[in-house]
Amino acid sequence: MKVNYRIEAIKELLNRDCVLERYYPLILIKDKLIDLCISKNCFTKEECMKLPDEVMLQSGLINLTEINLFRCFLSMYDINNLKLKEIDGLTLTDEEIIAFKELYLLPGVKSTRAFLYCKSGFKSLSDIANSTSQEIIEKITHAVNKYSLNCKVPLVKEVKTHIAVSRAFTIYRVD
Incomplete structure (x- = not known):
């Protein structure tokens, strides 16, 4: 894609x-x-x-x-359609499926990172595009602690990449 x-x-x-x-x-x-x-x-x-x-x-x-x-x-940011097929094998609500399909557009994001973003309140590219790296890391850290998640908080560079790609795919997107 x-x-x-x-x-x-x-x-x-x-x-x-x-x-x-x-x-x-x-x-x-x-x-x-x-x-x-x-x-x-x-x-x-x-x-x-x-x-x-x-x-x-x-x-x-x-x-x-x-x-x-x-x-x-x-x-570099083109999406491998096989990556999106992974979502079909997950047990998700309809709302989560929509969120995961959008979050999977980000480089390196698969089920674990998409789950972590969703649990932290980031369910769309727009949510990420309109946030700072500090806000995202703080919310993810809070979610990891609140829900006792066995997940690592992403590095600053990863978050900044996701913000940039989210902006490219929302603010600058051409359909």
Whole structure:
């Protein structure tokens, strides 16, 4: 499953707080990448993925290594449909199924993390997108203690990644 978002979401997604280290070289040129895509009338992730390498190279702004890394980055948040099928095997209420399907769009989130988010009051991408990492960690810590859950509180970088992806998939989403 591919979630399409406006190219401006790259400002949210491409930063040291939430991206894998291998993508750090793109952080320095993210504004150039956004400007390049917009100058070629590519306003969404999907349009940028279709932009030919030759066109991007002609701009003189980036090289082939950066283009390949950029394409990998753009597809990084695509969802493996097999991941979503896991939900079918879980015993959930209708409300939980809806929440899990949405939370599963976040990288690394499966049943345990989705359950933890739900127990902490985060049942949608909007809930996460509109929160700070500190608020999320505090609420999760509270839920772990309150319900005596045998779960680990996520690391700050994981939470910041989930916030950035949630914003990309809500604020900047293109249907």
